[in-house]
Amino acid sequence: MEPDSTSRRATNCGIWWRVARPHTLTAAVMPVLIGTSAAWTVGKPDWTLFAAMAAASILIQSAVNMFNEYYDYKRGLDSRDSVGIGGVIVNREVHESAVLRMAAVLVIVSIFLGAFICHETSWWLALVGTASIVVGYLYSAGRNPIAYTRFGEAAAGLFMGPVIVLISFYIQRGTITLPSILISVPISILVAAILLANNIRDEERDRQKGRTTLAVLWRHDKAVKSLDRFFISAYIWTIGLVILKIATPWTLLVFASVPKARKSLGLFQAGRNPGEMMPAMKATSELHTQFGILMSLGLILGRFLPIG
Numbered sequence: 549m550e551p552d553s554t555s556r557r558a559t560n561c562g563i564w565w566r567v568a569r570p571h572t573l574t575a576a577v578m579p580v581l582i583g584t585s586a587a588w589t590v591g592k593p594d595w596t597l598f599a600a601m602a603a604a605s606i607l608i609q610s611a612v613n614m615f616n617e618y619y620d621y622k623r624g625l626d627s628r629d630s631v632g633i634g635g636v637i638v639n640r641e642v643h644e645s646a647v648l649r650m651a652a653v654l655v656i657v658s659i660f661l662g663a664f665i666c667h668e669t670s671w672w673l674a675l676v677g678t679a680s681i682v683v684g685y686l687y688s689a690g691r692n693p694i695a696y697t698r699f700g701e702a703a704a705g706l707f708m709g710p711v712i713v714l715i716s717f718y719i720q721r722g723t724i725t726l727p728s729i730l731i732s733v734p735i736s737i738l739v740a741a742i743l744l745a746n747n748i749r750d751e752e753r754d755r756q757k758g759r760t761t762l763a764v765l766w767r768h769d770k771a772v773k774s775l776d777r778f779f780i781s782a783y784i785w786t787i788g789l790v791i792l793k794i795a796t797p798w799t800l801l802v803f804a805s806v807p808k809a810r811k812s813l814g815l816f817q818a819g820r821n822p823g824e825m826m827p828a829m830k831a832t833s834e835l836h837t838q839f840g841i842l843m844s845l846g847l848i849l850g851r852f853l854p855i856g
Contacts, residue, residue: 567617567636567647568610571833575708575739576609577602578840579732583716585844586731589851590721597668597719600661604677605712607658612684614651616695618644619688625757655681669719676715680707696759700747701740709736727794734782734802734843738836741778745832748772748816749825772816775832779809782839796850805838 580602584593621637621644636642662677683703687694694703713732714724747754747763748771755764763771786802789795808831815828 563636563641564650567614567642567650569613571830572613572742573606573609574833574837574840575742576605576712578837578844579709579712579735579739580605580716581844582731582735582840582847583713583728584720585847586713586728587717587720589847593720594668597665598716600665601716601719604658604661604665607654607661608681608684609708611651611654611658612687614647614654615685616688618647618651619693623757625753665719669722673715673718676711680711683707696754696761698760698762698765700761701743704743705736705740708739709733730789730792730794731843731847734785735836735840737778737782737785738839741775741782742832742836744771744775744778745812745816745829748775749822749829753822768820772813775816776813779813779835786843795847797855798849798853799843799846801842801846801849802839804842805835808835808838 580598584598584601587593617637637644637647658681659677662674666673666677683694684707687700687703694700710729710732713735714728717728718724744762747761748768751761751763751768751771754761762774766774783803783806786795786799790797790799812828812831812835815831816825819825819828
């Protein structure tokens with residue numbers, strides 16, 4: 549009986565891991581890393597608060613993915629042929645109500661982590677955290693979900709860019725500075741790019757289901773050109789940070805991620821169906837991760853190995 553029990557547990561873990569959509573979770577970690585690295589430029593960070601913030605962000609992102617899985621299924625958007633979903637509901641591996649309950653559990657755990665962070669820093673953060681959870685829920689839920697509109701990229705860019713970066717900075721330094729705000733912008737642009745890439749991949753399905761995402765409004769070619777502008781803007785903004793001496797030249801390490809941006813664009817230009825564009829979507833997510841790591845490294849090196 550023991551091997552069968554162990555096998556079932558492993559299978560269940562695999563199912564929940566899939567519905568959490570692990571390939572998206574770096575989008576929750578990178579802004580925490582950047583905010584903490586920016587704080588590190590002026591003092592040693594509190595690693596316990598960093599870990600709590602990173603864990604809370606990952607849990608909320610996983611919950612949002614589960615809400616998305618649940619509500620897209622309930623609205624009839626997902627089928628067994630859908631690309632980029634966990635697929636556990638449409639394949640009848642887990643009942644839809646179980647997915648909704650698991651999402652609620654993850655939110656509750658993240659609230660406890662948030663309460664710890666607030667206790668150690670400021671309870672004003674509870675308002676920001678609550679707003680983040682509400683927006684994350686309304687991204688897929690409600691009469692007119694954010695994900696189904698042209699505002700999805702803006703919402704993702706704001707709450708998974710400046711909001712997380714600045715909370716991560718604040719819990720370390722007890723304040724928010726103009727440099728920390730400006731440093732949060734490039735990763736905000738790139739997380740919006742991830743969502744745009746996702747919507748480019750799903751453009752035809754979304755149009756048939758009545759969604760009005762930017763990719764649907766712009767159509768494929770214009771949406772890909774806009775994605776290119778998103779990428780360029782992130783790099784240009786970083787150059788501006790260096791010119792204005794908000795960040796040291798070490799942050800130009802982000803340009804090592806340019807090949808990944810080119811790969812993403814090339815794949816989107818070459819592919820037209822969702823399956824063909826899945827590698828392009830993956831490349832966009834990898835670009836976000838590479839850029840975030842390189843920017844964080846640049847900020848830290850600027851503290852310990854100043855140039856000029």
